[in-house]
Amino acid sequence: MGSNLIDALFIFMLAAFIGxxxxxxxxxxxxxxxxxxxxxxxxxxxxxxxxxxxxxxxxFSAVLGVIAVVAATSNVVGGFLITDRMLxxxxxxxxxxx
Amino acid sequence: MTDFAxxxxxxxxxxxxxxxxxxxxxxxxxxxxTARHGVRAGxxxxxxxxxxxxxxxxxxxxxxxxxxxxxxxxxxxxxxVQMTAVPQRTALSHAFGALCVTLVGTAEFYLRSPNVPRFMxxxxxxxxxxxxxxxxxxxxxxxxxQEILPQRPLTYKGQNFVNLGLLAVxxxxxxxxxxxxxxRQLFPFMIGIPLVFGVLMVVPIGxxxxxTVISLLNSYAGLSAAAMGFVLDSKLLIIAxxxxxxxxxxxxxxxxxxxxxxxxxxxxxxFGQVQTSAAAGTEAKPVHSATAEEAAAILAAANxxxxxxxxxxxxxxxxxxxxxxxxxxxxxGVIVRFAIHPVAGRMPGHMNVLLAEADIPYDKLLxxxxxxxxxxxxDVALVIGANDVTNPAARTDTAxxxxxxxxxxxxKARTVMVIKRGMSPGFAGIDNPLYYLExxxxxxxxxxxxxxxxxxxxxxxxxx
Numbered sequence: 006m007g008s009n010l011i012d013a014l015f016i017f018m019l020a021a022f023i024g025x026x027x028x029x030x031x032x033x034x035x036x037x038x039x040x041x042x043x044x045x046x047x048x049x050x051x052x053x054x055x056x057x058x059x060x061x062x063x064x065f066s067a068v069l070g071v072i073a074v075v076a077a078t079s080n081v082v083g084g085f086l087i088t089d090r091m092l093x094x095x096x097x098x099x100x101x102x103x
Numbered sequence: 104m105t106d107f108a109x110x111x112x113x114x115x116x117x118x119x120x121x122x123x124x125x126x127x128x129x130x131x132x133x134x135x136x137t138a139r140h141g142v143r144a145g146x147x148x149x150x151x152x153x154x155x156x157x158x159x160x161x162x163x164x165x166x167x168x169x170x171x172x173x174x175x176x177x178x179x180x181x182x183x184v185q186m187t188a189v190p191q192r193t194a195l196s197h198a199f200g201a202l203c204v205t206l207v208g209t210a211e212f213y214l215r216s217p218n219v220p221r222f223m224x225x226x227x228x229x230x231x232x233x234x235x236x237x238x239x240x241x242x243x244x245x246x247x248x249q250e251i252l253p254q255r256p257l258t259y260k261g262q263n264f265v266n267l268g269l270l271a272v273x274x275x276x277x278x279x280x281x282x283x284x285x286x287r288q289l290f291p292f293m294i295g296i297p298l299v300f301g302v303l304m305v306v307p308i309g310x311x312x313x314x315t316v317i318s319l320l321n322s323y324a325g326l327s328a329a330a331m332g333f334v335l336d337s338k339l340l341i342i343a344x345x346x347x348x349x350x351x352x353x354x355x356x357x358x359x360x361x362x363x364x365x366x367x368x369x370x371x372x373x374f375g376q377v378q379t380s381a382a383a384g385t386e387a388k389p390v391h392s393a394t395a396e397e398a399a400a401i402l403a404a405a406n407x408x409x410x411x412x413x414x415x416x417x418x419x420x421x422x423x424x425x426x427x428x429x430x431x432x433x434x435x436g437v438i439v440r441f442a443i444h445p446v447a448g449r450m451p452g453h454m455n456v457l458l459a460e461a462d463i464p465y466d467k468l469l470x471x472x473x474x475x476x477x478x479x480x481x482d483v484a485l486v487i488g489a490n491d492v493t494n495p496a497a498r499t500d501t502a503x504x505x506x507x508x509x510x511x512x513x514x515k516a517r518t519v520m521v522i523k524r525g526m527s528p529g530f531a532g533i534d535n536p537l538y539y540l541e542x543x544x545x546x547x548x549x550x551x552x553x554x555x556x557x558x559x560x561x562x563x564x565x566x567x
Contacts, residue, residue: 017341033452041193043129052156060159060161095465
């Protein structure tokens with residue numbers, strides 16, 4: 006557990022830095038789709054919920070798990086869908102890409 | 104056993120690929136030309152990760168499938184809402200994300216208690232505290248944005264004291280549970296108190312502060328998911344949570360800077376304080392008003408026009424009429440561009456999405472820093488439904504509550520036109536000296552109807 010914890014902290018630190026560096030470069034133009042995209046990615050929490058339902062260790066945990074899977078899946082599906090819809094609308098007036 | 108270990112390796116490799124795809128997904132969001140690849144990458148990563156998880160040993164699939172189908176059924180309509188409803192949809196999805204994290208955290212606690220190591224209990228507490236306050240906070244924000252709840256900020260004396268006190272009690276329970284993870288009866292309080300806190304946190308927040316609040320809740324949702332990753336020892340979840348958390352954090356910082364609020368001010372929910380000071384001066388000062396015909400004539404004679412849209416444009420659903428105006432003027436050889444303040448609208452980037460929906464090319468949408476230097480060379484600045492973000496008092500009047508807030512320098516344009524319903528002050532209750540300038544023409548009326556009238560006048564005035 007001890008080394009796992011340290012590993013996990015390192016991963017968190019590195020991912021946070023990558024997040025800062027990558028997201029800092031995103032123009033304000035795309036901030037709304039950015040938020041709906043990160044929201045969909047964040048719904049990866051569905052994995053924890055799926056395991057909870059699949060392992061069925063207790064009725065209580067399975068019921069909470071099912072609700073959690075429903076909530077997160079709606080974010081995955083809705084998030085990707087609306088992000089793509091928004092991005093489709095962004096068009097440039099120049100005929101070709103710069 | 105060997106079979107199990109083999110599966111485990113495959114699952115981990117799949118998660119590794121998914122993590123890389125998630126990072127690429129955000130990387131590609133940096134430009135509108137590659138952004139849709141970003142969505143693809145994210146989708147593939149997500150499908151891989153879910154498929155990998157289903158490979159876990161000894162899973163019962165029935166309820167998983169039912170839940171996935173149900174969630175998809177809810178997700179599809181949520182992905183098809185109107186563009187004007189995107190802020191409340193986003194708030195609602197933060198609530199769903201936080202709900203998932205909180206429920207999983209709760210289930211994990213009761214499965215593991217009393218054998219919860221200290222560190223795990225600490226992150227689990229963080230997971231459910233952040234998760235539950237984000238859940239109710241986001242529901243409140245969604246309710247305000249959908250106008251089910253009153254948008255007006257509700258404040259009372261000692262509000263911050265009560266809120267922070269509640270949070271402190273929740274943290275104290277968390278600290279106790281770290282020492283005594285067998286205290287199962289205390290766990291519901293560690294969820295219930297942050298649930299109340301989430302409501303109280305958003306109660307004092309008005310519409311204009313929504314961009315900051317949504318960003319902040321986004322950040323909390325990400326951090327709670329990362330904490331869940333620590334509890335479940337899932338590196339993929341830690342990475343996705345960290346990415347989402349940092350994204351929300353960066354947006355919160357940008358928004359709070361654009362509102363001239365310190366970040367600590369935002370973190371402790373002290374935003375939304377009603378500024379009452381400068382609202383008193385109500386004696387009628389003279390303003391110049393103009394008709395649609397006059398406005399059309401001035402616009403038609405201009406070379407450079409900058410349109411400044413605000414939330415009022417979204418409320419009036421005027422973006423498609425604005426597009427017609429853009430077309431009409433562009434056809435006459437007038438250069439029309441749009442100046443977007445970071446906090447215009449109800450969430451970060453809100454105006455850009457609405458204007459893009461109306462088919463206005465995105466290279467005509469400029470950020471505050473890119474356009475502000477151009478106002479002195481601008482013939483007409485046309486303000487549609489924006490107020491405080493154009494208030495020159497923010498630059499000059501040290502007594503003004505918004506002094507220091509970065510604004511669009513529309514008052515430097517040769518002519519300023521402001522479409523507005525009447526002379527009522529804006530959200531913050533602050534009078535706007537812009538309206539009394541010699542060069543300012545007030546166009547009183549509904550944004551959509553007025554822009555429509557201008558377009559009609561332009562059409563009637565002969566074609567070039």
